[in-house]
Amino acid sequence: MGGLTRLGRVFEEGVAGKLVQLPPGAELAAVLDRIDLAALNGFEVVEVVKAISRQIAHYQAALLAAAWESAFCPPGDETSPPERTDRPEEFAADEVRFALALTRRAADTLMGTACQLVERLPAAHAALRSGRIDLARARVLDEETAALPPPLARQLVDLVLPAAGGWTTGQLRARLRKLVIAADPEAAAQRQREALTRRRIEHGLDQDGTATLAGCHLPPERAAAAAARIDALARAAKRSGDTRSLDELRADLFLEILNGHHAATAPAPRVGGVELVVPFATLAGLGAHPGEIKGWGPVLAEIAAKVADQQRDRSWRFTVVDGRGAVMAHGPLRRRPAAGLAAFVQARDRTCRAPGCRVPAGRSDLDHTVAWESGGSTTPANLGVLCRHCHGYKHSKGVRLSQPTPGTFVWRTRLGHTYTVGPAPP
Incomplete structure (x- = not known):
């Protein structure tokens, strides 16, 4: 041969x-x-x-x-x-x-x-x-x-x-x-x-004839809040029946706001929420351990505190983790909404649970590891966060996913390789 x-x-x-x-x-x-x-x-x-x-x-x-x-x-x-x-x-x-x-x-x-x-x-x-x-x-x-x-x-x-x-x-x-x-x-x-002194706007033409407009070296707490605001406006427009995709809406709103042409066609939230993970000691001013803006990455303790202060009048939730960073409990800190099973699983998993995937839980699907129609229970031990792409991959031919312990996911690929994704790090 x-x-x-x-x-x-x-x-x-x-x-x-x-x-x-x-x-x-x-x-x-x-x-x-x-x-x-x-x-x-x-x-x-x-x-x-x-x-x-x-x-x-x-x-x-x-x-x-x-x-x-x-x-x-x-x-x-x-x-x-x-x-x-x-x-x-x-x-x-x-x-x-x-x-x-x-x-x-x-x-x-x-x-x-x-x-x-x-x-x-x-x-x-x-x-x-x-x-x-x-x-x-x-x-x-x-x-x-x-x-x-x-x-x-x-x-x-x-x-x-x-x-x-x-x-x-x-x-x-x-x-x-x-x-x-x-x-x-x-x-x-x-x-x-020092980097903030180099903040600037960059622009230019792309290879396909479109254009790029971006801000560089911006304050992360303000950039995250601005992105969350645009996302909230886009989702409000989508709920009101706008046929554009969310990405198209975000891009169009970005330009309309900068050009002073934005006129809301639907009731819009006052501000978009920024998801924050931060140690309590940092939040209380008792430590300097970095926090994390979900979907953005690690930030200085003082930046995490600023993001928290920006949202002081919003509903807060707490998350308790063990020494390995596994989520043990999650719930409302100020208000008492209905039981938050989905919120618990999202807080536990933090990002899509496929190997290497970092799509935030808030932008992902809640998946039954063992399908509900196959007898799978709707419990944390049988639920996990998967982004839309990885969710589709899970259901493709030859792929198997199991959850031997809550928050630990074992993938078997269509070609027989096995990968284990442990609990999200603290």
């Missing part, structure tokens, strides 16, 4: 076991080079995809190490001895630029990433070389710790590296950003104050 009729005939462990055992390097490269994808089933093909990803990460780490090494090579030619300088050459990036036919910006970026990972974050570079993370995650580790002193940056990287390979770049960025704020709240506040 022009290759292996079945990898299991060559490897005693079979393709899945063999590929998992092999670290990135020459042996794995040789194995991958001999694989006939057409001879494998779907489960095995996914294992090949994972192995190739590890091997690519290995080569990317080697590329960065070699590029950075070239920066210390003095002028010479093919006959020169292997000498090194004490510091990188000023125009080292240009050597790589010419060799790889890169733009100047791309060459500078590559050399900068090489410097940061090899010199400043060696543990991240080692994780990349071993295939435990990919280059995208390595860059997140670099970017999110760039403002920190190297010893602190390495400490925080060490904290997240064991789990970083199982998180999306968005999840990794959010977790690391919260750690950076908590590590030195005052320094984080100072960096934010």
